Amino acid sequence: EAQVTQNPRYLITVTGKKLTVTCSQNMNHEYMSWYRQDPGLGLRQIYYSMNVEVTDKGDVPEGYKVSRKEKRNFPLILESPSPNQTSLYFCASSSPLMHRGTEAFFGQGTRLTVV
Amino acid sequence: GNSVTQMEGPVTLSEEAFLTINCTYTATGYPSLFWYVQYPGEGLQLLLKATKADDKGSNKGFEATYRKETTSFHLEKGSVQVSDSAVYFCALSLYGGATNKLIFGTGTLLAVQP
Numbered sequence: 348e349a350q351v352t353q354n355p356r357y358l359i360t361v362t363g364k365k366l367t368v369t370c371s372q373n374m375n376h377e378y379m380s381w382y383r384q385d386p387g388l389g390l391r392q393i394y395y396s397m398n399v400e401v402t403d404k405g406d407v408p409e410g411y412k413v414s415r416k417e418k419r420n421f422p423l424i425l426e427s428p429s430p431n432q433t434s435l436y437f438c439a440s441s442s443p444l445m446h447r448g449t450e451a452f453f454g455q456g457t458r459l460t461v462v
Numbered sequence: 463g464n465s466v467t468q469m470e471g472p473v474t475l476s477e478e479a480f481l482t483i484n485c486t487y488t489a490t491g492y493p494s495l496f497w498y499v500q501y502p503g504e505g506l507q508l509l510l511k512a513t514k515a516d517d518k519g520s521n522k523g524f525e526a527t528y529r530k531e532t533t534s535f536h537l538e539k540g541s542v543q544v545s546d547s548a549v550y551f552c553a554l555s556l557y558g559g560a561t562n563k564l565i566f567g568t569g570t571l572l573a574v575q576p
Contacts, residue, residue, distance in 0.1 A: 390564075439506075448511050452507075455503075
């Protein structure tokens with residue numbers, strides 16, 4: 348079954364404690380991205396990757412890091428989480444690149460609370 | 463800049479009522495337009511899309527027509543069901559850009575009552 352898998356689904360952590368949210372896709376997609384969803388703001392892109400070892404900032408990258416060492420995995424790293432990073436996070440993948448109407452596939456989301 | 467504006471919710475309807483969720487966009491290029499749906503506790507999934515002017519996307523009884531003259535992509539359904547209760551996101555992507563980036567509206571919560 349084609350899917351994007353995120354872990355964990357729920358996470359409560361304390362300010363400053365490094366954490367990683369994993370994302371894996373089994374569709375051999377080149378493009379992967381991370382979004383955060385906040386009430387009244389919709390989804391905003393944090394980082395994206397167009398292929399292995401190719402990553403770039405989205406609209407709200409501050410406080411986040413990513414890596415793309417393998418095509419299927421795209422982890423999101425919060426080196427020093429702060430309460431304003433409390434949000435619902437989604438990983439997405441798509442292919443082909445730069446094609447009209449490309450559909451994105453989303454993970455089930457990770458609800459992060461930073462206290 | 464590029465942006466999507468959709469009507470605020472929540473939208474509360476009775477079963478079998480007619481649904482319209484308005485969506486308008488601003489884009490520097492010629493976008494593709496999408497409606498994504500998010501059921502409770504789940505990720506987003508594509509509901510329908512349109513890639514050029516006057517195209518109509520349709521799926522599961524939902525329809526939306528790409529109107530370039532009014533920069534709109536309104537979502538409609540003739541008879542909603544309780545199972546349609548979800549958050550609906552209008553989105554655009556720009557062909558020829560460096561990414562497959564989606565730009566989303568703020569989402570509209572639809573609650574359908576039996």
